[in-house]
Structure formats: C-alpha cells, structure tokens
Amino acid sequence: xxxxxxxxxxxxxxxxxxxxxxxxxxGAQPSGPGGAASATGAGFTAWALTGGTSEKAFKASFEEWNxxxxxAQVKSDFFANDAYKEKIRTAVGSGNAPTLIYSWAGGTLxxxxxxxxVVDLTGKLGSLEPRIVTSVLDTxxxxxxxxxVPNNNAQPVVMYYNKDLFAKAGIAAAPxxxxxxxxxxxxxxxxxxxxxxxxxxxxxxxxLMWLEYLTDRIGxxxxxxxxxxxxxDAWKNAAFVQACQKIQELVDxxxxxxxxxxxxxxxxxxVALLHTGKAGMLLQGAWVFGTFLTDAxxxxxxxxLGFANFPTVDGGTGDPKNIVGNPANFWSVSAxxxxxxxxxxxxxxxxxxxxxxxxxTLIASGAVPVTNDAEAKVKxxxxxxxxxxxxxxxxxxxxxxxxxxxxxxxAPAQALLTNLSQVFLKKQTPEQFVEAMAAVK
Amino acid sequence: MSTRRGAGAQAxxxxxxxxxxxxPAMTFxxxxxxxxxxGVVALSFMNWDGLDxxxxxxxxxxxxxxxDPVTLDAMKLSLVLTVATWVTQFPTSLLLGVFMxxxxxxxxxxxxxxxxxxxxxxxxxxxAFKALLDPNFGLGSALGLxxxxxxWLGDPNxxxxxxxxxxxxSFVPFHSLLYQGxxxxxxxxxxxxAMIDGAGRVNTFLHITVPMLRSTIVTSSxxxxxxxxxxxxxxxxxxxxxxxxxxxILPLDMYLRGFRAYDMGGASVVGVILVVVGVGVSYALNRxxxxxxxxxxxxxx
Numbered sequence: 020x021x022x023x024x025x026x027x028x029x030x031x032x033x034x035x036x037x038x039x040x041x042x043x044x045x046g047a048q049p050s051g052p053g054g055a056a057s058a059t060g061a062g063f064t065a066w067a068l069t070g071g072t073s074e075k076a077f078k079a080s081f082e083e084w085n086x087x088x089x090x091a092q093v094k095s096d097f098f099a100n101d102a103y104k105e106k107i108r109t110a111v112g113s114g115n116a117p118t119l120i121y122s123w124a125g126g127t128l129x130x131x132x133x134x135x136x137v138v139d140l141t142g143k144l145g146s147l148e149p150r151i152v153t154s155v156l157d158t159x160x161x162x163x164x165x166x167x168v169p170n171n172n173a174q175p176v177v178m179y180y181n182k183d184l185f186a187k188a189g190i191a192a193a194p195x196x197x198x199x200x201x202x203x204x205x206x207x208x209x210x211x212x213x214x215x216x217x218x219x220x221x222x223x224x225x226x227l228m229w230l231e232y233l234t235d236r237i238g239x240x241x242x243x244x245x246x247x248x249x250x251x252d253a254w255k256n257a258a259f260v261q262a263c264q265k266i267q268e269l270v271d272x273x274x275x276x277x278x279x280x281x282x283x284x285x286x287x288x289x290v291a292l293l294h295t296g297k298a299g300m301l302l303q304g305a306w307v308f309g310t311f312l313t314d315a316x317x318x319x320x321x322x323x324l325g326f327a328n329f330p331t332v333d334g335g336t337g338d339p340k341n342i343v344g345n346p347a348n349f350w351s352v353s354a355x356x357x358x359x360x361x362x363x364x365x366x367x368x369x370x371x372x373x374x375x376x377x378x379x380t381l382i383a384s385g386a387v388p389v390t391n392d393a394e395a396k397v398k399x400x401x402x403x404x405x406x407x408x409x410x411x412x413x414x415x416x417x418x419x420x421x422x423x424x425x426x427x428x429x430a431p432a433q434a435l436l437t438n439l440s441q442v443f444l445k446k447q448t449p450e451q452f453v454e455a456m457a458a459v460k
Numbered sequence: 461m462s463t464r465r466g467a468g469a470q471a472x473x474x475x476x477x478x479x480x481x482x483x484p485a486m487t488f489x490x491x492x493x494x495x496x497x498x499g500v501v502a503l504s505f506m507n508w509d510g511l512d513x514x515x516x517x518x519x520x521x522x523x524x525x526x527x528d529p530v531t532l533d534a535m536k537l538s539l540v541l542t543v544a545t546w547v548t549q550f551p552t553s554l555l556l557g558v559f560m561x562x563x564x565x566x567x568x569x570x571x572x573x574x575x576x577x578x579x580x581x582x583x584x585x586x587x588a589f590k591a592l593l594d595p596n597f598g599l600g601s602a603l604g605l606x607x608x609x610x611x612w613l614g615d616p617n618x619x620x621x622x623x624x625x626x627x628x629x630s631f632v633p634f635h636s637l638l639y640q641g642x643x644x645x646x647x648x649x650x651x652x653x654a655m656i657d658g659a660g661r662v663n664t665f666l667h668i669t670v671p672m673l674r675s676t677i678v679t680s681s682x683x684x685x686x687x688x689x690x691x692x693x694x695x696x697x698x699x700x701x702x703x704x705x706x707x708x709i710l711p712l713d714m715y716l717r718g719f720r721a722y723d724m725g726g727a728s729v730v731g732v733i734l735v736v737v738g739v740g741v742s743y744a745l746n747r748x749x750x751x752x753x754x755x756x757x758x759x760x761x
Contacts, residue, residue, distance in 0.1 A: 101700075105719045112510035134511040214596075220614055221702060278595035280614015280703045292596055429509070433721040437530075441704045444616055 061091035063118035063360040063367070065350075066107065069097040070287070070310065073171035073348065076380040080371055091363040093119075099285050101222075108429070111136050116353040118364045124158045124167050124349045125425035126432065132161040137351040138361060141165045144369045151373075155346045155389040158421065168368055169347035172305065172386035173413040176228045176344040179301045179311075180325040181293050184212055188299070193327035197265065200330045204274045207299040214276030216269070217298035219284035223436045224424055226443050228302050229269075231343040231423055232329040233262035239337040240418040247426050254457040263442050263449030265332065270443060280444070287314060294318045302329070304344050305409050309385040312402070319402075326408060342412060343420040347389045382406065387413070434459040497735065504728035517725055525729040530705060534713040534730075537620070538689055541709055544624045545688040550681060553632045557639020558669060571640070578633040586697030589626050613699050616706035623695055623707055630694065631687070635680045642676035643669065678749040686742045690734060710734050 067077050074097060081093045096117070098106060103121070110116045111131060120137065122128055131137045141164050148156065151169060159167035180193055185203075188210035194200040207215035219225040234242050238258025245253035269275065276298075282288045284303075287310050292298035294315035301307075311319050318324060331339045350372075352364050371377065373390045381388045382400045387410045397406045413419065424432040438455045441447035447455070504521055508514035525531050560571045577585070592599045593612040600608030612622045646669065654664050670677075692711040695701070701708035701716055708716065710730055718727030 108510055108722060109719070130509070130511055136511060221699070223702070278609070278611040278614060280611050280619075281593070281595050282614070283590075288594070288596065297596060430721040430723055433716065437705060440702060444704050446616065446704050 061359040061363045063091070063093055063356065063364045065093055065095045065119035065121070065364075066103065066110075066117040067095065067097055067121040068103055068348075069099055070285075073306075073381065073384075073386060075384050076171065076377055076386075079380050080374075080377050083376060084367055084371055088363070091359075093363075093367065101285060111353070111355075114355040116355055118353050118356040118360045119367075120351045120353055121170070122167060122349050122351060123345055123422070123425040125421050126428035127425065128159070128167055128349070128351065129161050130428060131351065132164070132166045136354055137166050138354050138365075139164050139166060140168065140352065140365070140368075143365055144168060147369050147372055150390045150392060152389045152391060154419065158346045159349050159351075167349035167351040168372065169389045170350045170372060171348050171388070172381055173347055173389050173409065173419075174305045174345040175342040175409060175412050175416070175419070176232065176302060176304050176329070177308075177409070177412070178327045178329055179293060179303060179307075180327065181296060181299055182323045182325045184210070184296060184299045185325070188212065193325055194330045195327075196330050197332045201268075201272060201274075203299070204269070204272050208273060212297070212299050214278070214292060214298040215300065216274045217282065217289040217292035217301040218275040218279040219282045219289040220275070220279040220440070220443060221281055222284035223440045224422070225284050225289065225303060226266075226439055227422065227424055227436065228304075228343065229266055230259075230262055230439055231420060232302070233265050233332065234258050235341050235343060235418070235420060236329065236332040236337040236339070237261050237265075237335040240341055240420050243420060243423060243426075247423075252457070254453050259453050259456075260449040263452050266442060267445060267449065270445060275443075290314065294324070306386070308402075308405055308409075312385045324405075326405060328412070338417050340412075340416055341418040341420070342416045343422065345422055345425065346419055431456075431459045500728045500731045500735075503724055504732050506725050506728075508724040509722045510724055511722075514724075521725040521729045525726050528726075530708070531710075531713055531730060533705060534708050534710045537707065538709040540620065541624065541691070542685055542688045544620075545627060546681060546684050548624055548628045549632055549635060549684055550677075552628065553635035553680065554639050554670070554673070554677070556632065556636040558643045558665065560636060560640040561643035574633050574636055576633070577630050578637070580630070582630065582693040583697050585626065585630050586694045589629075590698050593622065614703050616703050619699055619703060619706050623698060626698065627688070627691065627694060631684070635684065638676055638680050639673065642673050646672050674749070678745065682742050682745045685745065686738050689738050689741065 065077075065081070068074065077095065077097075081095050085092050107116070107120065107122075108127075111120065116136070120131070122131075128137070144165075147168060148165075152173075155169050155173065156165070159165055159169065178193065184207060185193075188203075188206040190203050190206050194203045204215040218229075231243070238256055238261075242253075242256045242258040245256065282292070287307070289298075289301055289303065290307050290310045291314065293301045294311060311324055328339060328342075350368060352361055352368075356364070373388055378388050378390065378393060378396060382393070382396055382402070385402050385405065387393065387397060387406050394410065397403065397410050400406055420426075424436060427435065435456060438447060438452050442449065442452050503514065505517060505519070506514040507517045507521070556574060560567055560574065580588075590613065591597075595601075595609040595611055595614075598608070600606065600610075610618060613619050650668055650672070651664065654668055659667070690711055691709070692715065695707055695709065695712060696715065699707045701712040711734060714727045714730040714734065717723045717730060
C-alpha cells in the first residue's frame with residue numbers, strides 16, 4: 020500500500036498497533052497461561068477437568084500430597100472439557116505441558132507417545148500397577164509400554180431414566196429392545212413430555228454415544244475396531260448405515276424433542292432436563308451420576324433415578340452386555356518437565372493414587388475406582404445401587420469400546436463428530452455419512 | 461467542498477513529526493502481525509499436527525482446502541454473514557446515531573442506555589445470550605413465554621439469524637457512537653439554510669445529513685464488513701460453528717481445523733485466504749469511496 024500522506028501512514032501504523040495488541044491479549048486462555056511453567060524445584064503441575072466425579076478426589080489428593088511434601092508442591096488447574104482438549108494439545112506440542120497430563124488415552128496418547136512427549140512409565144509404578152484392573156491398565160499402553168495410568172473410575176455409558184415420568188406415562192420398566200424404546204418414546208410424548216430423551220446436541224459428542232451403542236448392538240464391536248485399526252473400507256460395514264437409520268428413526272419419532280440442538284453437556288443441561296422432569300431418558304456416561312448427586316441429591320435419594328443397559332436391536336449380532344464409554348481417565352507424565360518434577364510426579368502416582376482417601380472420595384462422589392480392591396468398599400457405600408450396577412456392568416462386559424472420538428486421532432474424530440451432527444439434523448443421509456467418513460484420511 | 465484539508469496534509473509532509481514516532485507501533489506490528497503472517501504463509505505449504513516436526517507438503521494443502529466443500533461452504537456463510545451484518549447494522553446505527561446527536565435531555569439518557577452493550581466483552585455477551593436463549597431453561601421458560609422457546613442456536617435455519625441479531629446488539633452501539641460524533645460536527649448553517657428553503661425532516665436527513673456523513677459511513681461500513689469477515693469470539697462461544705456446519709464461517713473453519721482437528725497446514729491456508737480477502741476488501745472500500753484523497757466533507761472544519 021502506498022501512503023499518500025503521513026497522516027495515512029500514521030493511521031495505518033496506529034491501527035496496526037491496535038491489531039497487534041489485541042492479538043496479544045486475545046486467544047482462549049481459560050487460566051493463567053504461565054501456570055504450567057511456574058512450578059519450581061521438585062514441585063510439579065497438573066491439569067484436569069472441572070465437574071464430574073473426580074475433581075473432588077483430585078483436589079483432596081493433591082492437598083494431601085502438598086501437606087506431606089512441603090518442598091515438592093503440586094499446583095493444579097481445572098478446565099472445562101472442550102476448552103481443555105484444545106489447550107492441552109497446544110501446550111504439549113509447544114513444550115509447555117503440565118507435568119501430569121490428563122487424557123482419555125486412545126488416539127491422543129498414541130500421538131503423544133509417538134512424538135516422545137510423554138514418559139515411559141513401564142516398571143516405574145511398582146506399588147500401583149498390580150492394583151489396577153488389567154483391562155483398564157491396558158488402555159494406557161502403546162505398543163506394550165505403559166504411558167498412562169488410570170486416575171479415576173470406569174465410565175460406561177448408561178441409559179438413565181426418570182422413574183416418576185415412566186410411571187406417569189404407564190411404562191412398566193426400562194426398555195430392553197429397540198421396539199420397547201420407540202414405544203416408551205411414544206408413551207412419554209402422549210403423557211405430555213416434550214423431550215422423551217434428553218440429548219446434548221450442541222456438544223455433539225453425546226450424539227456419538229447413540230451411534231456407538233447402535234453400531235455395537237447391530238454389528239458387534241468388530242465394526243468399529245476395523246475403523247480404529249485403519250482397515251480399508253471399514254466404514255462400508257452395513258452396521259454403520261443401519262445405526263444411522265435407527266438414529267434418524269428416533270429423530271423422526273421426536274424422541275429428542277425439537278430443541279436438542281441448544282442443549283450443552285458441559286453445563287449439565289441434559290442432566291438437568293432429566294431430574295427436572297422435562298425429559299424421560301438420557302444416554303450419558305457414568306460420570307454424570309456425580310452431577311445428579313450434586314445437582315439433585317433429593318431426586319437420587321428418593322430413588323427416582325433409574326438406570327439400565329442400552330436396548331438390543333432385532334437381528335443385531337452384538338452382545339447386549341457390551342458397553343461403550345471411557346475405561347477411565349488417565350495421567351501421563353510430560354517428557355518436557357524437569358527430571359525433578361518428573362520424579363515427584365511419578366512418586367505421587369505410585370504412592371497416592373487410589374490410596375484410602377482417594378478411593379473413599381471417589382466412591383462418595385458416585386464413582387467406581389478401577390482398582391481390584393474396590394469392590395468391598397463399593398458394596399458398603401451409600402450409593403451401592405448405582406455403583407454396584409456400574410461395577411458389575413464393567414466386570415461382565417465382553418467388550419468395553421473406548422469412545423470413538425477418543426479412540427481415533429484428532430482429524431478423523433472431528434470429521435466424525437461434524438458428520439454425525441449432520442445425520443441428527445437430517446442434513447446427511449446414512450449413506451452420505453458413511454461415504455463422507457470413508458473419504459477421511 | 462473545500463480541498464483545504466488535502467493541502468494541509470501535503471504541507472504536513474514537510475513539517476510534521478518525525479517518522480520515528482511510528483517506530484514503536486511499527487515494531488509491535490512487525491513482531492505480532494508480520495512475523496506470524498509469514499509463519500502462517502510458510503505453514504500453509506506444510507503438514508503439521510502440532511506435535512511432530514512440520515513436513516513440506518507443496519501445494520497439497522491449497523488444492524485440498526480450495527476443493528473442500530466445508531471450506532467452500534464457509535466462504536458462502538462468511539459472505540452471508542457479512543451482508544446480513546451490514547444490512548442490519550448500517551441503517552440501525554445511522555438512525556440511532558443521528559437521533560442521539562440531538563441535544564435533547566431524554567436523548568442523552570437513551571444514549572447512555574444504547575452505550576451499555578459496548579461495555580461487555582464478547583465472550584460474556586455470548587455466554588449470557590446463550591443462557592437467555594436456552595429453550596429449556598432460558599428467558600422463555602422463566603417468563604412463561606412459549607414463543608421464545610425456539611431452538612435458536614440448535615436449528616440450522618435459526619442459528620445464523622440469531623447470531624446476526626446478537627452481533628448487531630453488540631456492535632450497533634459502537635457504530636451509533638461514530639455517527640453521533642460525526643453528526644454533531646455537521647455545521648448548523650447548512651441545516652438552517654435547508655430549513656429556510658423549506659426542506660422537511662426526511663429530506664434534510666436524506667439530502668444533507670447522509671451525504672455529509674459519507675466519510676463516517678465508509679469508515680463504519682469498512683469496520684462492519686472487515687469485522688464480520690473475521691468475526692470469531694461471539695460465534696465460537698455461542699455455536700462453535702454448529703449446528704452441523706450451519707455457522708461455520710471462515711474464521712471458525714480456520715480455528716476448528718487448526719485446534720480441533722490439528723490440521724495446521726489446512727488452517728493456515730484458510731488463514732491466508734482470510735488475510736488476503738480482508739486486506740483486499742478494506743483497500744477496495746477505501747479506493748471506491750475516494751477516501752484516499754483525504755477530502756473533507758465538513759465545510760470550514
């Protein structure tokens with residue numbers, strides 16, 4: 020650009036400065052950006068998620084560690100789900116990761132391990148390793164090496180229902196087949212429930228739970244395993260098309276009401292719909308049981324919250340005991356942390372994770388710890404009904420499929436979520452969905 | 461119209477302040493705008509997931525992004541948003557601004573009210589509106605007004621108009637302020653002459669106020685158009701590009717590619733397109749309006 024006068028030149032320069040300043044102060048930084056790097060000496064840092072059942076356990080455990088280790092303090096920050104997922108990747112990529120990295124294992128952990136961003140923990144956690152349920156511990160391994168250890172509870176996806184509304188609509192029990200589910204939807208609608216099934220459509224990932232379960236019930240866990248292992252034409256499996264057809268069948272039946280696109284899971288709106296009696300059913304992870312306990316303790320205490328397995332689909336080959344969800348959340352140790360910080364973090368993991376207080380806090384907040392020795396405590400707890408149910412659900416499951424958006428690497432996971440939301444909006448046919456997913460590399 | 465201002469600027473070239481006064485600003489600009497810009501152009505020719513070392517990809521990213529239906533759709537949506545923003549905001553803020561320029565007491569009170577949205581950050585506005593518009597727990601259900609309980613942000617046909625409304629709510633005050641200031645500077649003599657000639661309120665507005673506000677109209681329209689091309693925060697907070705891809709305009713496409721799918725190369729391509737279009741549009745607007753001639757529209761000012 021040619022500046023016709025000094026005034027013009029100054030104006031451009033000034034606006035440039037404004038742009039530059041805005042660029043500095045802008046950007047999504049939910050918390051102190053220097054948080055990760057500010058731990059000194061043998062101290063270490065940790066980032067985790069707000070809400071859910073485990074925040075309390077993490078906080079209590081960190082406090083306990085800090086009291087016992089005044090020279091190696093842990094500094095923790097908690098983030099909302101979506102914000103965290105974006106922030107952590109940038110932090111890990113740029114070498115500013117916290118010492119303890121919270122994750123869902125799966126595709127992300129593979130990326131971290133492949134690029135040497137996380138420490139190999141094999142053999143370093145002698146007292147913790149044998150206590151963890153084997154199938155869950157395996158999720159934290161990449162090529163046989165342990166890169167992440169579980170830090171909370173098994174989180175199968177469960178069908179919750181409001182017993183009051185079921186009674187009002189004349190539904191005797193939780194639906195066990197697809198036909199019964201459609202029937203329940205119709206009865207709830209007839210009873211004046213505008214949203215028979217609560218669904219956090221704006222968050223999109225809760226929509227994925229429907230696809231995961233339906234695909235599993237129709238075609239078994241192998242359908243998605245083929246996708247996750249990168250087999251050619253894996254998306255061409257007929258189970259995916261049929262699952263999408265079932266989803267659109269539900270949408271057409273008005274199962275999710277006409278306002279699910281505005282419901283956000285991060286704020287617990289889907290959970291609120293169920294306990295405020297605006298929705299009859301909710302397909303969500305076991306982690307929202309903690310939200311029910313905090314937000315609507317009376318509702319849970321009065322035994323109005325029902326829970327059940329996902330219904331079967333006629334002609335499907337999947338075992339009805341199969342579950343989907345997250346085997347747990349995981350801690351990894353960042354390779355970019357100082358050796359002292361790494362040593363403290365590993366010591367923390369080995370000595371404090373799932374100790375007495377930790378396990379008690381998890382159980383009290385409605386979560387099943389993934390340790391072999393938790394069963395007795397679960398049975399003795401106030402929430403034995405749900406916790407016992409979730410515990411046996413996990414124990415008896417022939418297959419526990421990790422959530423697809425976590426199992427896949429970032430790019431296909433995003434494509435999956437966007438395309439799936441188009442299916443729910445009926446902007447894509449099941450065939451177009453499969454075609455779009457097959458085209459993703 | 462006088463051309464004295466233009467002459468003044470010419471004289472300023474010889475006697476004005478030293479060019480070094482611009483050095484701090486230019487340094488900022490170079491470090492925080494030019495250097496990253498060069499980086500983005502370079503990245504647009506590379507594959508990078510944010511973790512590995514970037515690898516050279518040639519023109520692959522460009523070919524891929526320029527044929528990607530999602531990005532092409534994003535371009536269309538950006539255009540729709542820009543036009544809709546201008547069509548809603550320009551008349552509203554012009555009328556409000558000229559109205560507020562009047563010296564009556566009650567207008568000053570109105571001005572203060574109109575000014576309020578300017579005090580809130582975009583993210584706060586987004587979160588507040590998201591809560592108010594929530595069809596299950598929002599304003600509609602609180603007041604028992606069922607017609608407000610629409611799926612405002614979740615219905616692909618409603619989400620874009622809703623965003624246009626909220627964006628207008630946040631930015632009309634700023635543009636009104638521009639027009640208010642400009643309208644207050646208009647010389648009273650012209651209006652008195654018009655009154656003597658028997659021009660009515662509407663004619664005075666259309667034939668005197670609007671033409672004399674030309675420079676302000678150009679400035680404000682440039683800000684609206686370039687602003688909505690690159691608008692991000694409010695939309696990200698309210699819909700994050702959803703439902704589906706219904707509000708995924710170019711800046712969101714860039715962000716979601718870069719920081720959700722970790723396709724930094726593809727995101728950089730979108731970024732470069734945004735910069736080129738943004739600079740091009742503002743330059744074209746400036747040229748088309750003859751603003752570079754630095755003519756004054758204010759007689760005697």
